[in-house]
Amino acid sequence: QLQLQESGPGLVKNSEALSLTCTVSGDSISSGDYFWDWIRQPPGNGLEWIGTIYYTGTTYYNPSLGSRVTISVDTSKSQFSLNLSSVTAADTAVYYCARRTRTGRYLGLWGRGTLVTVSS
Amino acid sequence: QSALTQPPSASGSPGQSVTISCTGTSSDVGVYNYVSWYQQHPGKAPKLIIYEVSKRPSGVPDRFSGSKSANTASLTVSGLQAEDEADYYCTSYAGTNKLVFGGGTKLTVL
Numbered sequence: 001q002l003q004l005q006e007s008g009p010g011l012v013k014n015s016e017a018l019s020l021t022c023t024v025s026g027d028s029i030s031s032g033d034y035f036w037d038w039i040r041q042p043p044g045n046g047l048e049w050i051g052t053i054y055y056t057g058t059t060y061y062n063p064s065l066g067s068r069v070t071i072s073v074d075t076s077k078s079q080f081s082l083n084l085s086s087v088t089a090a091d092t093a094v095y096y097c098a099r100r101t102r103t104g105r106y107l108g109l110w111g112r113g114t115l116v117t118v119s120s
Numbered sequence: 121q122s123a124l125t126q127p128p129s130a131s132g133s134p135g136q137s138v139t140i141s142c143t144g145t146s147s148d149v150g151v152y153n154y155v156s157w158y159q160q161h162p163g164k165a166p167k168l169i170i171y172e173v174s175k176r177p178s179g180v181p182d183r184f185s186g187s188k189s190a191n192t193a194s195l196t197v198s199g200l201q202a203e204d205e206a207d208y209y210c211t212s213y214a215g216t217n218k219l220v221f222g223g224g225t226k227l228t229v230l
Contacts, residue, residue: 035217037219046123046209046221046222046224047166047209047221049219049220052217052218052219060216060218062218101171105152105213105219106168106171107158107168108177110165110167112165113165
């Protein structure tokens with residue numbers, strides 16, 4: 001059964017980097033039919049699209065996050081990762097990874113999400 | 121890339137219909153038929169309920185329907201049931217493989 005699972009530290013210090021990994025099981029991350037996305041949700045607030053990666057390594061990011069965000073892929077491990085630098089309290093959120101259909105542009109499968117808290 | 125505009129709340133009684141709007145621009149909703157809707161219950165991950173404006177994934181009840189006119193997309197929930205109480209988010213393709221979300225609407229079943 002296809003599943004996405006986020007993993008990484010639940011607590012990150014202010015001004016440091018946040019790093020999360022999404023492991024894809026039950027399907028190939030190298031399928032050309034999908035993009036692999038990161039989305040976040042601050043406590044009590046709405047969803048924000050962070051960015052996406054294709055299995056070739058091509059990436060697209062939310063302009064609002066500027067150069068702080070980097071998404072990478074490791075096809076040999078069926079994983080893709082998020083790195084967000086210079087975090088502040090505003091980056092405290094539940095982070096979700098999701099699979100996006102390349103042609104339909106929708107997020108058909110989501111991970112359960114992982115809460116990352118930025119502490120001072 | 122600004123967020124799509126949704127009403128913060130909506131409500132209806134069981135059996136009634138409710139419509140949630142999602143307003144974008146001519147750079148996203150208005151130009152692409154790639155609007156999708158997600159349902160999120162408290163503490164859970166979002167779940168896809170509508171894609172490509174009006175299509176329903178397998179297993180989603182036909183009480184959920186979607187439409188679009190110009191820069192505004194809409195989600196209609198007919199025959200409201202208690203389990204429909206949740207947050208609903210719209211998303212639109214915004215070109216160059218980017219997505220933009222709406223702010224979310226909390227649906228209350230009275």
